[in-house]
Each structure stands twice: as structure tokens, then as C-alpha cells.
Amino acid sequence: MLIHRFGISVLCSILLTGVVESDANAQATVPVPVPSDMRRVRGGVFRPFYRPVSGETVRVASFALDQHPVTNAEFLAFVRAQPRWQRSHVVRLFADERYLSRWQGDTDLGADVGERQPVVAVSWFAASAYCRWRGRRLPTENEWEFAGRAGEHAIDASHDPRFVQQILRWYERRLPDQFANVMSGTPNYWGLYDMHGLIWEWVSDFNPPTVSSDSRQPGDSEVSRFCGGAALDAADRGDYAAFIRYALRYSLRPAYTVQNLGFRCALTLGR
Numbered sequence: 001m002l003i004h005r006f007g008i009s010v011l012c013s014i015l016l017t018g019v020v021e022s023d024a025n026a027q028a029t030v031p032v033p034v035p036s037d038m039r040r041v042r043g044g045v046f047r048p049f050y051r052p053v054s055g056e057t058v059r060v061a062s063f064a065l066d067q068h069p070v071t072n073a074e075f076l077a078f079v080r081a082q083p084r085w086q087r088s089h090v091v092r093l094f095a096d097e098r099y100l101s102r103w104q105g106d107t108d109l110g111a112d113v114g115e116r117q118p119v120v121a122v123s124w125f126a127a128s129a130y131c132r133w134r135g136r137r138l139p140t141e142n143e144w145e146f147a148g149r150a151g152e153h154a155i156d157a158s159h160d161p162r163f164v165q166q167i168l169r170w171y172e173r174r175l176p177d178q179f180a181n182v183m184s185g186t187p188n189y190w191g192l193y194d195m196h197g198l199i200w201e202w203v204s205d206f207n208p209p210t211v212s213s214d215s216r217q218p219g220d221s222e223v224s225r226f227c228g229g230a231a232l233d234a235a236d237r238g239d240y241a242a243f244i245r246y247a248l249r250y251s252l253r254p255a256y257t258v259q260n261l262g263f264r265c266a267l268t269l270g271r
Contacts, residue, residue: 038064038267039191041147046156048145049242060146065139066264068182068193069201070130072103073115075122078130080107085126094125098257116181118199118262124254127202127263136265138204141249143266145242148196150189158242167241170197175260202263206249 034040043062079086079100086106087099101121104110122130124138131137139147151157158164183193252258 034064034267034269037067038265039067040064040269041143041190041192044146044155046142046146046149048142049246058142060142062269063139063143064267064269065143065147065190065192066136066266067187067191069118069199069262069264070127071116071182072109072113072119075119075130076107076109076115078133082129082133085129090126092255094255095123096255096257098259099123099126101257102259112178114178114181117179118182118194120179120199120262121257121259122202122262123257124202124206124252128204131263131265134265136267138202138263139266141203141205144201144203145245147188147190147192150192150195152186152188155189164241167196171241171244179260200245200248200258200261202261203249207252207254 041063043060045057045059047057083089084091087101087103088106090099098121100119102110102113104113109115128138149156149158151160151163154160180198182198185193185197187193188195252261
């Protein structure tokens with residue numbers, strides 16, 4: 001496992017030098033106002049699911065986030081402009097064989113895939129490339145979790161039983177044959193749609209979350225490190241919804257595609 005992780009890390013650092021440089025540029029100060037298809041999330045302090053090494057809480061700077069997940073129509077425009085990210089052209093190193101498998105062809109959504117439905121079955125590499133193409137970036141895990149805590153009228157609804165139960169009910173549903181269009185529901189406090197209840201979403205630093213066990217210990221599997229000792233570091237071991245999200249992210253690799261996993265983009269805002 002250590003070899004596998006080391007190989008992935010080295011490979012990504014070699015192949016994604018441009019990604020890191022581009023993301024650094026994307027995080028530079030951007031003009032105000034926030035683009036019309038994004039919403040400003042005012043920064044603040046929150047307690048993430050896993051306790052940070054530095055203390056109980058982390059500070060998130062203000063940032064902008066896409067109002068809704070990226071749609072099929074939006075991603076279609078991207079692959080038309082960047083053919084190397086089309087299904088038949090993409091390098092398997094950057095997306096597995098299920099990449100855009102819901103689409104009928106490279107630039108054909110097909111009759112069963114709506115333009116306003118969220119794009120899914122995209123890899124982390126593809127999602128990152130799309131955001132860079134838009135002059136944006138993927139949100140960090142802390143940014144996504146901070147924004148995702150908001151309820152309809154509260155910045156933090158993570159302890160509201162009704163809010164938590166709605167999320168858990170969605171997690172229990174079977175994968176739909178068709179997704180609803182984005183923005184079909186009600187926005188949260190920040191004006192963001194579909195943070196929960198439609199699809200899962202990539203974050204920039206999706207893997208691995210902070211764990212307490214030493215990965216160099218012989219026989220220490222990923223499952224035991226996440227579900228065993230690492231669970232003791234959870235800020236709220238009763239927050240089952242957050243645990244599911246972190247567990248899913250931990251299971252991913254950057255070339256993986258999942259039939260209900262999409263993304264949205266973020267922007268770092270200047271002071």
C-alpha cells in the first residue's frame with residue numbers, strides 16, 4: 001500500500017506540475033464582483049469532521065463557489081473545445097473506462113441525458129481540467145464542507161436533526177436512472193443549489209483525509225486506518241453523514257469515475 005501511494009504521489013507530481021501551477025494562478029486575487037453563476041461564501045471558522053493537527057477548528061477564507069454542479073451542457077462545451085478530454089481520446093491514466101459512460105458519444109449526450117442534468121462519471125483529472133479551463137479550481141474539502149453545512153436559513157445546520165435526516169435519506173437511495181436538473185430544489189443560506197441530494201462532488205484534496213494511524217505500520221490496511229483508530233479523531237463520531245462523505249473520498253483515486261460523482265468549481269477571492 002505504501003508503494004502504491006508513493007507511486008501515485010510521484011506520478012501526480014510529475015504529470016500535474018502544470019495543474020499545480022495553474023491552480024496557483026487561479027487562486028490569485030480575482031476581480032469583484034463574483035461571476036454571476038457563482039455565489040460568495042463568507043469565510044469563517046468551523047470544526048471539520050476530522051480534528052486538524054493544529055487544534056479543534058480551521059479557518060476558511062472567503063471564496064466563491066459555482067451556484068450548482070457542472071451540467072452536461074457545460075461539460076460538453078469543454079470537451080468540444082478540448083478534444084483530448086473526449087471519451088474516445090482521453091488517456092486512461094487520467095480517466096478509467098467508465099468515463100462519461102452515460103453519454104451516447106464523444107460529443108453526443110443522447111436522448112436519455114439532459115443538458116441541465118449534472119455531469120457525472122468524470123475523473124478528478126477531468127474535473128480539475130474543466131475548472132482550469134474556466135479560470136477556476138476545484139474547492140478544497142474544508143471549503144466544500146463549510147459551504148455544505150449551510151441550511152436554507154442557517155450558516156451551520158449540521159446539528160439540525162431535520163437537515164441531517166434529509167441528507168441521510170438521500171444517501172440511502174438507489175442510483176437513479178436519470179438525475180433531476182440542477183437547481184430543481186431550494187438553495188441554501190449561501191444561494192448554493194444541490195450541495196446535498198443530487199450527486200456526490202469531487203474536491204481538490206479528496207484523498208486521504210487526516211488519520212491517526214501510521215501508514216508505515218505493517219498490516220495496517222486502509223480500512224482499519226479509516227474505520228478503526230482514525231475514527232477516534234472524529235470531531236463528532238455521531239455525525240454519520242459526514243463520515244460517509246469522508247469514507248467515499250478516501251476510497252477514490254484521481255482516475256476513478258463514479259456514476260453519481262460530479263463536481264463544481266471554486267474561486268479564491270482577494271481580501
